[in-house]
Amino acid sequence: MESIVGRTAAALEGLRARAPRIHCITNTVAQNFTANVLLALGAVPSMTVAPQEVPGFVKSAQGLLVNLGTVDDERRASIPLAFQAAGDAGLGVVLDPVLANRSRARLDLALECLAMGPAIVRANAEEAAALSGGLGPREFAVAANTTLALTGPVDLVVNGTSAYEVRHGHSLMARITAMGCAASAVAAAFLAVEKDPAIAGAAALTVMGVAGEEAAQASRGPGSFVPAFLDTLYSLDAGRLWAAEETA
């Protein structure tokens, strides 16, 4: 495994230069924080879930996130339309199978989405286990023909040809809702400027993790962590990414 800090720094610079539009079909708990994370990084979010509107928004976007939290009937109807529009426009999709381990209906929907061919699946260990039926990360990624971005104490981004570990982050990140959802949106933003999905996924998790480490230093708990985290995303640069890598 190789360091992806250089590629991360380049992708971050590209993201800020291009300000990609990222359409997010995501849950109502995560929408506000996800939008602010994308804006802090330099991307431009949109969030409608109406089936009448989703194809038009996706076609004029540079990236698409499909997140399965709080999936209502409109989201259910819009998700296949969104995948279709992304395919037509040549956009890779990031799938976040939130809590697929907690309900059979959720897992079935996640499996349907997996069959639609996401470029990246961002999941935690419980979600990935439910989705993969017990396969290991790489075996699952190969079988599903996708890139798995598995988050945990150490993140792993893996597909049939590449594997990257990301050893950044802070325990406070588990005490803030939608942090994983936002990481998936950030992966969609990086995928708009970095076509290798393993690099895009690892870059996203590196940026989230390094920002989390800096924010934890500047905060007194999960409340003050949130503004510190967004401030850090806004100002993060190559120098700080390299410094974090050296102390990791």
Added chain:
Amino acid sequence: MESIVGRTAAALEGLRARAPRIHCITNTVAQNFTANVLLALGAVPSMTVAPQEVPGFVKSAQGLLVNLGTVDDERRASIPLAFQAAGDAGLGVVLDPVLANRSRARLDLALECLAMGPAIVRANAEEAAALSGGLGPREFAVAANTTLALTGPVDLVVNGTSAYEVRHGHSLMARITAMGCAASAVAAAFLAVEKDPAIAGAAALTVMGVAGEEAAQASRGPGSFVPAFLDTLYSLDAGRLWAAEETA
């Protein structure tokens, strides 16, 4: 009336040790803040409102909140399923009849929910008056066979056998949306570790009130209050609960 600080401290310790899963059918305005309040305290929120998913989520949870803000068709369909699943699993339900005083349709729904047997009803004076048809707090609680957690300048938690006053909180709390909704979610979290609903309700309001007092000291207005409040919930302990009780 007796001090419930000792029971509150024990329940808070129990909550952090057990990290109960709390399913919240709550309004879209309150979801993010409610989830962050629960996470800061040590509970684990879930928030889906889809009828296909709610029974599964409730059955694998240790507590349930039903909040009537922004009730759409899916929430309407899910609420009876959630009460049923909670009953099957032996979970007490917390009902928050948000703004039941502002619309006849909302009040009718609140009365239907009341008939489903919530363990705790958390309401402000206007909501409780609409719901009770003019009965006093204790009379209403007895008639509805529930525990009423009535929030205001002084909170009152009352049922047929117990009554507790909570004299904590700060006026800034009325300037932050979803503070009452979050208090109801916290009551559901305490009910997961403290089976006496009057104690659970009083513990929740004590924790919210003491955290509000500390956060007000550390903030310059309603904006900085929010992160300070979450930081306080995260670090609050028995010593600070007792200190707040002595200065109240």
Added chain:
Amino acid sequence: MESIVGRTAAALEGLRARAPRIHCITNTVAQNFTANVLLALGAVPSMTVAPQEVPGFVKSAQGLLVNLGTVDDERRASIPLAFQAAGDAGLGVVLDPVLANRSRARLDLALECLAMGPAIVRANAEEAAALSGGLGPREFAVAANTTLALTGPVDLVVNGTSAYEVRHGHSLMARITAMGCAASAVAAAFLAVEKDPAIAGAAALTVMGVAGEEAAQASRGPGSFVPAFLDTLYSLDAGRLWAAEETA
């Protein structure tokens, strides 16, 4: 064009004295921040979108915002009911045609809403261009018989008889989601206490802009900007409005 600082200060004082209830049909991304902005200023938000409830909430409110972000079927059904109830109650409506430039379905809905007679349309340049079919701001306002509050580097509030420029604000405001949505809600709050829609719109944008300037001074990025902005709205007064005008 004349300074509207005096009228803004008077309207802000009136808003705090009357604490108007503002019903907001707004998108799920913006709901929490919009509610907190209104509460910080002294208004009282409600946010239900259920068709059964909207007429009752609007009739007992003093202002109405209709925002077209994340418009689902319930919002689509509720919007005409809300305009009707506002008309019956003599309330002026603020319309925010969010991203009407991004989808034909969204633009069609925005045009339908425009035909329902909003007192104020708050839009950015792209949205206004889509809505007006290429007319200039004043020509559009006259043709649509409304007041256009056009936000950008310099804001313009214009109708058939008045025109005000607002030269306040900060570039960080574009890095925080729902800032424009919140400005529209604030316009609805000012319209509850100031019957001239051009003054109400200009007062809203002045308050938002001056608060943005103060918050930018007190923050290190878009994360810390949000609490600083809400704190500033809460404490803003005539003296600081005049001081900001002199340094603008």
